[in-house]
Amino acid sequence: MGNLKHLNKYFYKYKWKLLIGLIITIAARIFAIYYVPLIGRSTKIIEKYLNGEVTDISEVKHQLLINILLIAGTTLISAFFTFLMRQTFIVVSRHMEYDLKNEVYKHYQELSLNFYKKNRTGDLMNRISDDVSKVRMYLGPAIMYSVTTFTSTVVVLIFMIKSAPELTLYTVIPLPILSFAIYRLSVAIHKRSTIVQQYLSKLNTFTQESFSGIAVIKSYSIEPSTTSNFTTLSNASRDKNIDLVKVQAFFFPLMVLLIGISNIIVIYIGGRQILSGQIENIDVLVEFILYVNMLTWPVASIGWVTSLVQQADASQERINEFLNVKPDITNPKEEPDEIKGNIEFKNVSFTYDDTNITALKDVSFKIDSGQTLAIIGKTGSGKSTILELIGRLYDIDEGEILIDGRNIKKLNLDSLRKSIGYVPQDAFLFSDSIRNNINFGKTEADEKEIIQAAKNASVHKNIIGFSKGYDTVLGERGITLSGGQKQRVSIARAIIHDPEILLFDDCLSAVDTETEEEILNNLFEITKNKTTIIVSHRVSSAKNADKIIILEDGKIIQEGSHSKLLSQSGYYKELYAKQLNEKEM
Numbered sequence: 001m002g003n004l005k006h007l008n009k010y011f012y013k014y015k016w017k018l019l020i021g022l023i024i025t026i027a028a029r030i031f032a033i034y035y036v037p038l039i040g041r042s043t044k045i046i047e048k049y050l051n052g053e054v055t056d057i058s059e060v061k062h063q064l065l066i067n068i069l070l071i072a073g074t075t076l077i078s079a080f081f082t083f084l085m086r087q088t089f090i091v092v093s094r095h096m097e098y099d100l101k102n103e104v105y106k107h108y109q110e111l112s113l114n115f116y117k118k119n120r121t122g123d124l125m126n127r128i129s130d131d132v133s134k135v136r137m138y139l140g141p142a143i144m145y146s147v148t149t150f151t152s153t154v155v156v157l158i159f160m161i162k163s164a165p166e167l168t169l170y171t172v173i174p175l176p177i178l179s180f181a182i183y184r185l186s187v188a189i190h191k192r193s194t195i196v197q198q199y200l201s202k203l204n205t206f207t208q209e210s211f212s213g214i215a216v217i218k219s220y221s222i223e224p225s226t227t228s229n230f231t232t233l234s235n236a237s238r239d240k241n242i243d244l245v246k247v248q249a250f251f252f253p254l255m256v257l258l259i260g261i262s263n264i265i266v267i268y269i270g271g272r273q274i275l276s277g278q279i280e281n282i283d284v285l286v287e288f289i290l291y292v293n294m295l296t297w298p299v300a301s302i303g304w305v306t307s308l309v310q311q312a313d314a315s316q317e318r319i320n321e322f323l324n325v326k327p328d329i330t331n332p333k334e335e336p337d338e339i340k341g342n343i344e345f346k347n348v349s350f351t352y353d354d355t356n357i358t359a360l361k362d363v364s365f366k367i368d369s370g371q372t373l374a375i376i377g378k379t380g381s382g383k384s385t386i387l388e389l390i391g392r393l394y395d396i397d398e399g400e401i402l403i404d405g406r407n408i409k410k411l412n413l414d415s416l417r418k419s420i421g422y423v424p425q426d427a428f429l430f431s432d433s434i435r436n437n438i439n440f441g442k443t444e445a446d447e448k449e450i451i452q453a454a455k456n457a458s459v460h461k462n463i464i465g466f467s468k469g470y471d472t473v474l475g476e477r478g479i480t481l482s483g484g485q486k487q488r489v490s491i492a493r494a495i496i497h498d499p500e501i502l503l504f505d506d507c508l509s510a511v512d513t514e515t516e517e518e519i520l521n522n523l524f525e526i527t528k529n530k531t532t533i534i535v536s537h538r539v540s541s542a543k544n545a546d547k548i549i550i551l552e553d554g555k556i557i558q559e560g561s562h563s564k565l566l567s568q569s570g571y572y573k574e575l576y577a578k579q580l581n582e583k584e585m
C-alpha cells in the first residue's frame with residue numbers, strides 16, 4: 001500500500017472538502033437507518049391491534065400515518081445527503097485526478113530524450129490515462145464507500161445490539177464470508193478485465209495501423225489476410241469477454257445467497273427466541289431482516305474496495321516509477337543567459353546510451369557568431385548528433401561544447417534552447433492550422449511576421465493556394481502536405497522567432513534544386529548575423545558556407561571552404577563531381 005502515500009498531498013490539499021464529505025456521509029447514514037425502527041414500531045402497533053391490546057382503529061391509523069410521514073421525511077433527507085456525499089467525494093476525486101495527470105504530464109515533459117527512447121509511447125500514455133483512472137477509483141469511490149461502510153456498519157450494529165444482542169451475533173456471522181467472497185470475486189474480475197483491456201488495445205492498435213496504412217494494404221492487395229488477422233484477434237477478444245462475463249455473473253447471486261442465509265438465520269434463531277420468550281415482540285424480527293439487508297452492500301463493498309485499493313496501488317507504483325525518474329538534463333541556473341552564438345566543439349566524443357553506438361569520436365571545430373558551417377557526410381556519420389548536442393538534447397561523455405566560450409552545461413537551459421531555431425530531419429507538424437504550426441516558435445507573432453517567415457521559407461505561395469490559406473488544418477483530420485512543403489513550414493517555424501543560432505538538419509532534401517536555391521538565397525539574408533549550421537547530402541547546400549566539415553564514421557576527415565576542399569582530393573571533391581554529373585544528365 002506504500003505507493004499510495006504519494007497521494008497524501010492531494011488529500012491534504014482538499015482536506016476541508018473531504019471533512020465536509022465525512023460529516024455529510026454520517027448524516028446520510030443516520031437518516032437512512034431511521035426508517036427501520038419506524039417500520040418496527042408500525043408492526044408493533046398492528047400486532048397490538050391484532051392482540052386486542054389496542055381497540056381503537058382510528059388511533060392505529062393515526063399512528064401509522066405519522067410513521068409513514070416520518071419514513072418519507074427521513075428517507076428524503078437521507079437521499080439529499082447521499083446526493084451531497086457523491087457531489088463532494090466524487091468531485092474531489094476528479095480534481096485530484098486532474099492534478100495527478102498534470103503532475104505526470106509536467107514531469108514527462110521535463111524528462112530527456114533518453115527516457116523516451118527507453119519507454120514506449122503506448123506505455124507512457126497508459127500510465128497517464130488508465131493508471132491514473134484506476135488511482136481515481138481509490139481517491140473517489142474507494143474512500144467514499146469506506147466511509148459509508150464504516151458509518152453504516154457502526155450505526156446499524158448499534159441499533160441491532162440495542163434491540164437484540166445475541167441475535168445480532170448470529171446474524172452477522174455470514175457477513176465476513178460475504179466480504180471475503182466478494183473480494184476474491186473482484187480480484188478474479190479484475191484479472192480478467194485486464195486481459196479484456198489488453199485485447200481491446202491490441203484490436204485498437206491493429207485497426208488504427210491498418211487504416212493508417214490502408215494505401216499500402218490496398219497496393220499490395222492484402223485485404224483478405226488483414227481481415228483474417230482482424231477476425232482472429234477479434235475472436236480472441238470475444239472469448240476473453242465471455243470469460244469475464246462468466247465471473248461477473250457470480251456477483252449478484254453470491255450477494256443474494258449470503259443475504260438469504262442471514263435472513264434464514266434471523267427467522268430461525270429469532271423465531272426460536274420469540275417462542276422461548278427471549279425476544280418479546282415480532283417487530284424485532286422485521287427490523288432485523290431490514291438491518292441485514294442494509295448491511296449487505298456495505299459489507300460486500302469491503303471486498304470490492306479492497307480490490308480497488310490493490311489495483312490503485314499497483315497503478316500508482318507504475319506512475320511513481322516514472323515520477324521518480326530524474327531528468328538527465330537539468331537547468332543549472334535560474335538567471336537567463338545572453339547568447340551570441342559562437343560555437344566550439346573541443347574533442348567531443350559521444351555514445352548513445354541505448355544502442356551503445358559511438359556517434360562522434362574526438363570531434364573539434366569552431367564557428368563564430370554570424371558564420372555558416374556546413375556538415376556533409378555519409379548516412380549515419382554523426383551529422384544529426386552534432387545538432388542535437390548543441391541543443392543539449394543529450395549530454396556528452398568526453399570533451400567540451402562551448403557557446404560564447406562557456407560550457408553549455410553551465411548555461412541556462414531555457415536561454416540556450418530559445419536561442420536555437422532547429423529544423424529536424426523529419427519535420428513534425430501538429431494536427432493544427434498551418435498558422436499555429438508556424439507561430440509555434442513565437443506564439444505572439446502577428447500575421448505579417450507569419451507571412452514573412454513563410455515567404456522566406458518559400459512556402460507562402462503554396463499556403464495561399466489552399467482554400468483556407470493559413471487556417472488550413474494539417475494532420476489526420478486535415479490536409480496532408482508534401483514532404484517538401486512540410487520541410488518548409490518547419491523552416492518557417494524555426495526562423496520566425498529570430499534565434500541567434502539556426503540548425504538545419506538535411507531539411508531541404510525533399511525540395512527540388514530550384515526551390516533549394518531560392519530558400520538558400522532567402523536564408524542568406526536572414527542568417528547574415530546568425531550562426532548557421534546546415535547538415536546536407538548536397539554540395540549545393542554547402543558551397544556558400546564559411547566552413548565545411550566532412551564527417552565519416554563519427555570523425556572529421558576533411559574541413560575547409562568549398563574552394564579549399566575542391567582543391568584537394570577526397571570525399572567532398574568526389575561528391576561534387578558526382579552531383580555535377582547528375583545535374584548535367
Ligand SMILES: Nc1ncnc2c1ncn2[C@@H]1O[C@H](COP(=O)(O)OP(=O)(O)OP(=O)(O)O)[C@@H](O)[C@H]1O
Nearest residue numbers: 352354355357359378379380381382383384385386
Ligand atoms: N537516438 C539515437 N539513439 C541511438 N543511436 C542513435 C540515435 N540517433 C542516432 N543514432 C546512431 O548514431 C549514429 C549517427 O547517427 P546520426 O543520426 O547522427 O547520423 P547522420 O549522419 O545524421 O545520418 P543521416 O544522414 O542518415 O541523417 C548512427 O549509427 C545512428 O544509428
